[in-house]
Amino acid sequence: MKIIIVGMVNSIHLVRWVEHLFQYKKLEILIFPVFPAKVHPRLLKLVNSKGKKSNIKIAHLLPWNKVNFWLLKIINLLFKNFFFTYWLNFLIKKINPKYIHSHELSTSSILCLKARLSSKGTFPKWIVTNWGSDLYFFYKKKNFKENLKKVLQFSNFYSAECRRDYNIAKKIGIKANFLDCITNSGGISLQSVKRFNKKQLTSSRKIILIKGYHGLFGLALNSIKAIQKISHHLRDYTIVVYSADQVVIDYCNSISKKLDLKFKIYSHNINLTQKEMYRLFSKSKVYIGMSKSDGISTSLLESMAFGAFPIQSNTSCANEWILNNKTGYILPPQNIRLISKKILLAIKNDKKVDLAAKLNWKTIVKRADSNKIKKIIRGIYK
Numbered sequence: 001m002k003i004i005i006v007g008m009v010n011s012i013h014l015v016r017w018v019e020h021l022f023q024y025k026k027l028e029i030l031i032f033p034v035f036p037a038k039v040h041p042r043l044l045k046l047v048n049s050k051g052k053k054s055n056i057k058i059a060h061l062l063p064w065n066k067v068n069f070w071l072l073k074i075i076n077l078l079f080k081n082f083f084f085t086y087w088l089n090f091l092i093k094k095i096n097p098k099y100i101h102s103h104e105l106s107t108s109s110i111l112c113l114k115a116r117l118s119s120k121g122t123f124p125k126w127i128v129t130n131w132g133s134d135l136y137f138f139y140k141k142k143n144f145k146e147n148l149k150k151v152l153q154f155s156n157f158y159s160a161e162c163r164r165d166y167n168i169a170k171k172i173g174i175k176a177n178f179l180d181c182i183t184n185s186g187g188i189s190l191q192s193v194k195r196f197n198k199k200q201l202t203s204s205r206k207i208i209l210i211k212g213y214h215g216l217f218g219l220a221l222n223s224i225k226a227i228q229k230i231s232h233h234l235r236d237y238t239i240v241v242y243s244a245d246q247v248v249i250d251y252c253n254s255i256s257k258k259l260d261l262k263f264k265i266y267s268h269n270i271n272l273t274q275k276e277m278y279r280l281f282s283k284s285k286v287y288i289g290m291s292k293s294d295g296i297s298t299s300l301l302e303s304m305a306f307g308a309f310p311i312q313s314n315t316s317c318a319n320e321w322i323l324n325n326k327t328g329y330i331l332p333p334q335n336i337r338l339i340s341k342k343i344l345l346a347i348k349n350d351k352k353v354d355l356a357a358k359l360n361w362k363t364i365v366k367r368a369d370s371n372k373i374k375k376i377i378r379g380i381y382k
Helices: 012-019 041-047 065-079 081-095 105-118 134-138 142-154 163-172 190-196 220-229 246-259 274-282 298-306 336-348 350-367 370-380
Strands: 002-007 028-033 056-058 099-103 125-129 157-159 207-211 238-244 262-267 286-289 309-313 329-331
Touching: 002 012, 002 081, 002 105, 012 028, 012 041, 012 099, 028 081, 041 056, 081 105, 099 105, 105 125, 105 134, 105 142, 125 142, 134 142, 134 163, 142 163, 190 274, 190 298, 190 350, 207 220, 207 274, 220 238, 220 246, 220 286, 220 336, 238 246, 238 274, 246 262, 274 298, 286 298, 286 336, 298 309, 298 350, 309 336, 309 350, 329 336, 336 350
Parallel strands: 002 028, 002 099, 028 056, 099 125, 125 157, 207 238, 207 286, 238 262, 286 309, 309 329
Antiparallel strands: none
16 A cells, blocks of 8 residues: 655654554555655665665655755745645656545645645545644634534545644534544554663652753743742752753853752753653652643653653643643743642652652553554554
8 A cells, every 4th residue: 555644854753653653564655755864764764775675765855865955945945835845746657556644734734735725636635634733723813714624524534633733624614534533643662661760759750851842832931930939948959951942052051050040051052862852851849831832742751651740731632631630730821920830749748749659650551552552553554
């Protein structure tokens, strides 16, 4: 069976999905780049796998990755999305895939919509996968609303990782069939967690881990300001901020000496490996992720898997995974005072965080086991 997957070739989220399809002999997969981008190293590894015949290819004009990137970039500047729409339709006609699968709504699915509307032949069955904030955030934007509505009406199948987004799609008037609600990140490798997780109670850990995004979606500064308010209680803790935007780095540097707080900051320009991230989660007592909008945060699932007590914004789908006030805290991201209060409660209530670690692990085993997710992902194309 031939499939075209349309998505961001530089995205780890797409990589994790495709990894579950690698060497699945029933599928021949062509990945179509929604815009010019340097291919993620893990995706290149799948395509160029040594000693194993890969069932995965990436659409290109030239076989050399770097030259292909710049050529596509120039063509995109000259012809905008017109060329990519034409190219996608050309490949559909040439390959005749059974399915076309667009990952993410605001770019990939809109490109597929343009191809669908301009297609002069038969268009393949179209699967749309909703990422993170796609529907929840972008449907509120006037310049996206009409196109997103058309995507949901012209596509054949729709998948999302939040029940929230299925409900929004119903209100919009979706005509596509719903697929299983699963995490798009591909789940959590239980074996990897067991390798990293030492038999150490969460309550004995001395790291507070913070997601450092601050911009279109992230609100990391609110997390830092909440820490700032209770700094005198955190003398024994190290505040680790990962994927930090520059504004977050500057703010942390400006307050660390004044408040005598120990910060360890990883810029978003530093690509921490999965092993390095797992090591951080396995040593953290509390994890904080504040955002204006999100789906099922992969970081939330990782915090649950490694026993870090999660404090997550109520603008995500955290309520579909954790029990507020029992296995984590779900808070309005703008309420800095409340975030401070809940951080303090978490670091002082050892019984709560240790019990939450046990309960969250059971949830991960039941719902986010990567082996189970792999079977579901492969089953979609049947």
